[in-house]
Amino acid sequence: MTVSITSGRLHLLLALLLFCTCAHASETAAITVLNERVRITPDQLSLLEDAGGALTYAQAVAAWQNGQFAPPQADNLNLGVTPSAYWARLQIDNPSATPRRVILSHDYAPTDDVRLYSGTDPADTKVAGDTATLPDGAWRNRVAAFELDLPPQSSQVVYLRVATESNLNMELSLWPPAQYQQHEQLISLFYGLLFGGVAVTVLYLLFAAQLAREPNALLLAAYLTSYGLYLAFLNGFPSLWLPGALLAYINVLHIASLGLLFGFGALFYRRYLQLANEYVWADRVVALLQWLGFAVVLYGVLPYSVLGVILLLVTGIGPLFTIGFAFYLWYRRRPHAAVFALGWVIAHLGSMLGTLRVSGVLPNSDLILHLPAVGCAIAFACFTWSIGRRLSVERIYAYTDFLTGLANRRQLSSQGEMEYDRARRYGHPLSLVLLDVDHFKTVNDTWGHAFGDKVLRKLAEHCRNESRTSDLVIRLGGEEFAILLVETPITEARKIAERLRLAQMSDKLEGRKITVSLGISELLPDDRGIEDLLQRADAAMYRAKEAGRNRVELQITDDAAL
DSSP: OOOOOOHHHHHHHHHHHHHHGGGGGGGSOOEEOOSSOEEOOGGGOEEEEETTSOOOHHHHHHHHHTTOOBOOGGGOOEEEEOSSEEEEEEEEEEOSSSOEEEEEEEOOSSOSEEEEEOSSOTTOEEEESSSOOOOTTOOOOSSOEEEEEEOTTEEEEEEEEEEOSSEEEOOEEEEOHHHHHHHHHHHHHHHHHHHHHHHHHHHHHHHHHHHHOOHHHHHHHHHHHHHHHHHHHHTTOHHHHSOHHHHTTHHHHHHHHHHHHHHHHHHHHHHHTTHHHHOHHHHHHHHHHHHHHHHGGGTTTSOHHHHHHHHHIIIIIHHHHHHHHHHHHHHTTOTTHHHHHHHHHHHHHHHHHHHHHHTTSSOOOHHHHHHHHHHHHHHHHHHHHHHHHHHHHHHHHHHBOTTTOOBOHHHHHHHHHHHHHHHHHHTOOEEEEEEEETTHHHHHHHHOHHHHHHHHHHHHHHHHHHSOTTSEEEEEETTEEEEEEETOOHHHHHHHHHHHHHHHHHOOBTTBOOOEEEEEEEOOTTOOSHHHHHHHHHHHHHHHHHTTSSSEEEOBOSSOBO
């Protein structure tokens, strides 16, 4: 005998089941509509695990009637990663004498499929989620959110079905529409500023990598980009702009961004701290974490058990090791390790707490959910500052003489040409003083190189004292120095050179008199660059040496001897 159930009878059956659920209302606290956000607590929910994911709405209502729903365990609405779907039953009360419109939101953004049933007709279903198929013309939101119209002084029962490949939780809120819109606008503004800052920082790092040939800047740019992508997936933004064909792979892309984050992070860690130079064993450990991180990108290929072990190593044990070792290098006073260690611990503290949240150990609170974004902003400020500081220090080393602290020959080539162009453009005089320590080889051979270094440092001090802040004092190499005197004619340059010669001669270092020979040149109309001044000053200095040393000589022009 075959029994057929018409659509009308099915609706009647569901209505009776919903009516009968009132007998159970005392088992679950009702949610009262207020004029502000109401966070739904565990005692206001009843849950049913749908292991096969095949239960229908009618079957879920029948399961409630049969007492198969149960409150959440341990007051935790975060159910971790599970292949099961879950049904939730809520009772919403509107005690007001006027009808109310409210927003019921599922507060965890990267959730695949959320369905709301609020009537007797199974076809009257509202659908949201990252991968859910929405009705034509429907907008996909960052989080699953549903509008509910509540009659005055009414009590309405709704059912939610949640299924996802990522962290499944039942964190829900009931909002006044205006407050919900304001909250979403603030979240979008915060992350818009964060992603804008990430984009600007990445462009800066790429520019620094190209200009300074700094591979660490390039690695930090890759790390920062991966972090930005991970945060975007974590907060549901890619579902708003990804094409429909890619939405089915959004969880794969989410996990891939996590793998890239930890892979590039470990690679940046190794290269920035130069582990291979002194700590080969640590470099190999971090290299293993690096390749395990990149292996997470193969999320759709690796067995789930293997992936679980990799994620435990990469997101759990790995950060503990790298944080501890970074602080060890800080203790050992490794250059730039202090700021790096602070940035690293902030970045990975957020990711570790996120891992505990996804696994269900921690609740899905707003603070823990958005902590990785806050950590990203603080950490990358530290990292980018450290990279900028490192580039600045390396630039100083590249253009500064280590022994005396003066500018070097490279600085003369760059700044000297700028001063040459400025003098040509505005018709200003420009002079160059070149000086050399007399018998410096004998000084080294007689009293040692340590004393010779003292002589050079003392001469550098005299050069600084006798020149102006606008002038450029250079150690060209060995015992040879130069002073580029801007807006200074050769007559004034001669007075400065004489004061310098006398200061050096009168300052008997350790009772020993050390003298210098000086040559001076001035910019001429036919000069083609700073090298022409340098050549004439060099010729004048050698005439001073040939004339007996400890004297000043001026350039000789084709027209007359000055």
